[in-house]
Amino acid sequence: MRLIRAGLTANRAAALRLTWWTLLAAAPALVSGKALAVAVDQGFLLDRPRTAALGLGVFALSTLGGAWAGRQTYPWLAEIVEPLRDRLLRDVVTGTLHRATAPPDAFRTPSDGSAAVAVARLTRQVEAVRDALAGQLMLLWQFVLTVAAVVAGTAVLAPAAVPLVAGPLLVALALFAALAPATVRRQRAAFDAEEALAGRTVATVTALRDIVACGAQEHARRDALDAVHTHLRTARALASVSALRRLIVALGAHSPLLLVVLAAPDLRERGMTAGAIVGVLAYVLATLEPAVRLLVQGLGASWLRLAVAAERLAEAARRPEPPPDPHPALRPVDGSAALTGIVFAYGPGAEPVLDGLDLTLADGEHLVVVGPSGIGKSTLAAVLAGMLPPDSGRAALGGAPLDRIARHDLVRARVLVPQDPYVFAGTLGENLRYLAPDTPDHALTDALMELGLDGLAERIGGTDGAVDPATLSSGERALVALARAYLSDARLVVLDEVTRHLDAAAERRVEEAFRRRPGTVVTLAHRMSLAPRADRVLLLDGTHPSTGTHAALLAQVPLYAELVGHWGTGAADPGRTGAGRTAAGLSSPGAASDRSSSRPAADPAP
Numbered sequence: 328m329r330l331i332r333a334g335l336t337a338n339r340a341a342a343l344r345l346t347w348w349t350l351l352a353a354a355p356a357l358v359s360g361k362a363l364a365v366a367v368d369q370g371f372l373l374d375r376p377r378t379a380a381l382g383l384g385v386f387a388l389s390t391l392g393g394a395w396a397g398r399q400t401y402p403w404l405a406e407i408v409e410p411l412r413d414r415l416l417r418d419v420v421t422g423t424l425h426r427a428t429a430p431p432d433a434f435r436t437p438s439d440g441s442a443a444v445a446v447a448r449l450t451r452q453v454e455a456v457r458d459a460l461a462g463q464l465m466l467l468w469q470f471v472l473t474v475a476a477v478v479a480g481t482a483v484l485a486p487a488a489v490p491l492v493a494g495p496l497l498v499a500l501a502l503f504a505a506l507a508p509a510t511v512r513r514q515r516a517a518f519d520a521e522e523a524l525a526g527r528t529v530a531t532v533t534a535l536r537d538i539v540a541c542g543a544q545e546h547a548r549r550d551a552l553d554a555v556h557t558h559l560r561t562a563r564a565l566a567s568v569s570a571l572r573r574l575i576v577a578l579g580a581h582s583p584l585l586l587v588v589l590a591a592p593d594l595r596e597r598g599m600t601a602g603a604i605v606g607v608l609a610y611v612l613a614t615l616e617p618a619v620r621l622l623v624q625g626l627g628a629s630w631l632r633l634a635v636a637a638e639r640l641a642e643a644a645r646r647p648e649p650p651p652d653p654h655p656a657l658r659p660v661d662g663s664a665a666l667t668g669i670v671f672a673y674g675p676g677a678e679p680v681l682d683g684l685d686l687t688l689a690d691g692e693h694l695v696v697v698g699p700s701g702i703g704k705s706t707l708a709a710v711l712a713g714m715l716p717p718d719s720g721r722a723a724l725g726g727a728p729l730d731r732i733a734r735h736d737l738v739r740a741r742v743l744v745p746q747d748p749y750v751f752a753g754t755l756g757e758n759l760r761y762l763a764p765d766t767p768d769h770a771l772t773d774a775l776m777e778l779g780l781d782g783l784a785e786r787i788g789g790t791d792g793a794v795d796p797a798t799l800s801s802g803e804r805a806l807v808a809l810a811r812a813y814l815s816d817a818r819l820v821v822l823d824e825v826t827r828h829l830d831a832a833a834e835r836r837v838e839e840a841f842r843r844r845p846g847t848v849v850t851l852a853h854r855m856s857l858a859p860r861a862d863r864v865l866l867l868d869g870t871h872p873s874t875g876t877h878a879a880l881l882a883q884v885p886l887y888a889e890l891v892g893h894w895g896t897g898a899a900d901p902g903r904t905g906a907g908r909t910a911a912g913l914s915s916p917g918a919a920s921d922r923s924s925s926r927p928a929a930d931p932a933p
């Protein structure tokens with residue numbers, strides 16, 4: 328019922344059109360009595376065959392018109408029923424699959440053990456419910472309007488006959504409504520008994536050999552007979568309800584006929600014409616009787632079947648309550664980060680790239696990560712950003728463990744700009760607003776100036792100008808990606824060697840822009856030039872990572888001094904020359920205060 332009500336209110340327009348066409352389809356019921364009365368009173372009784380034929384012709388034409396109007400109701404009926412069917416089907420399939428995949432102890436799995444079979448069976452049941460629902464809805468609609476037409480027609484033709492027609496009808500309908508709950512109960516009991524009997528029979532037949540082997544024939548026979556008797560009892564109870572339904576039809580449709588015939592002399596004395604009485608009889612016999620019979624027997628039986636089937640489908644649509652999450656999601660509160668004992672390897676048998684790494688970052692701190700090429704800087708960046716889950720150890724962002732942060736919160740909390748940043752075809756504004764769609768125009772303009780993108784913006788016609796990624800230089804692509812990260816809400820920004828695409832001046836400008844922006848910045852550096860200006864530097868050397876200020880590392884870590892020396896002498900990127908890697912191999916433990924431990928430790932800073 329809830330589903331039907333929801334369907335009708337959701338599609339008011341279709342419900343109104345359905346009412347309109349059903350009203351037209353019921354029109355013959357209204358016209359038929361009057362047309363017959365005219366044919367009798369002014370045709371047959373006055374010996375005017377043409378008038379009689381005219382009256383009968385109107386009757387026939389109105390019937391044809393009613394049939395045509397009846398045909399128009401179906402598309403609107405479908406408009407109401409089809410969405411209901413879709414919804415029911417979705418709920419039932421979802422509910423079944425949810426229960427099938429729920430933990431076995433918490434929820435019952437489908438009895439045949441196969442969700443696919445259960446879904447297929449329920450889908451067929453939904454189709455049956457859809458058909459039954461459409462039929463019942465139509466029946467109910469037509470009944471209400473037909474009865475209204477009969478009562479209105481009788482009131483016009485022979486007002487004194489209205490109580491004779493409407494009185495028994497109302498009593499019959501009241502009885503029908505009062506009996507409905509008991510009938511539903513009996514129908515359900517009959518359904519259950521039938522299913523139990525079928526189940527018992529299948530079980531007995533499939534276990535026949537075992538039953539004979541155990542000598543349990545008598546027991547099996549008793550069980551089967553019990554099920555048969557229960558089925559018989561419930562079927563009889565249902566049959567008695569069917570008999571009552573026949574009585575209701577007799578009361579609602581046949582007794583008015585009898586009453587009008589018995590009261591005919593009296594009605595004649597009170598001024599009713601013979602034609603009017605024939606008209607009322609036509610209303611009762613040709614219109615009211617079929618309508619009541621259809622309602623009580625048609626609606627009665629299949630509505631009950633529908634109610635029981637819908638009840639079962641509702642049970643199938645029930646979704647298991649999700650078990651309470653023992654680890655509810657957490658949100659990062661700031662841009663701080665903490666890595667503790669991080670071990671990460673690309674594959675089960677592979678040598679770990681990060682092996683027991685510790686690192687803590689305060690909110691707002693700027694860290695530069697240096698080290699030879701291939702040492703694990705990008706891997707560290709991906710672990711820090713929650714893109715690579717570590718094999719062991721704990722990673723936290725803003726006080727929340729990374730694996731407890733919901734995806735959408737993580738996306739907002741941090742941004743990683745990769746070595747080869749991505750620019751998509753679209754306007755410059757769309758590219759820059761990608762992570763922060765609500766950025767106002769003035770903030771966009773400020774960011775362009777801050778990062779040195781104003782030249783590009785001018786060239787392509789402002790932030791609404793189209794960006795063609797293929798025509799941008801790698802430096803411009805890097806700047807677009809950097810500006811995108813700059814405008815985001817992320818409190819942790821990780822820049823993976825992206826500034827290598829920029830010249831030293833542009834790199835400095837970007838660095839200063841990010842200095843003014845609130846939040847933590849981790850820069851994986853290809854040049855040592857960034858290190859002296861960072862709050863801290865992390866040197867990855869494969870076995871003994873070290874952190875500290877540039878000055879402290881320079882003084883205490885030979886590898887670091889070597890890297891800076893290479894840079895100072897104008898050598899190419901030491902990481903890429905391989906000099907760093909060699910130096911890493913040569914460096915001795917204990918060179919810096921936090922390198923003395925045998926366990927690699929990036930914290931604390933000296």
Ligand SMILES: Nc1ncnc2c1ncn2[C@@H]1O[C@H](COP(=O)(O)OP(=O)(O)OP(=O)(O)O)[C@@H](O)[C@H]1O
Nearest residue numbers: 673680698699700701702703704705706707824902
């Ligand atoms: N997807 C991957 N699958 C397997 N091994 C990988 C993968 N990505 C990186 N590696 C290996 O992990 C190690 C660390 O790589 P990573 O890219 O983190 O180093 P890096 O210090 O960032 O290097 P570079 O400075 O050259 O970017 C390297 O030996 C690399 O070959």
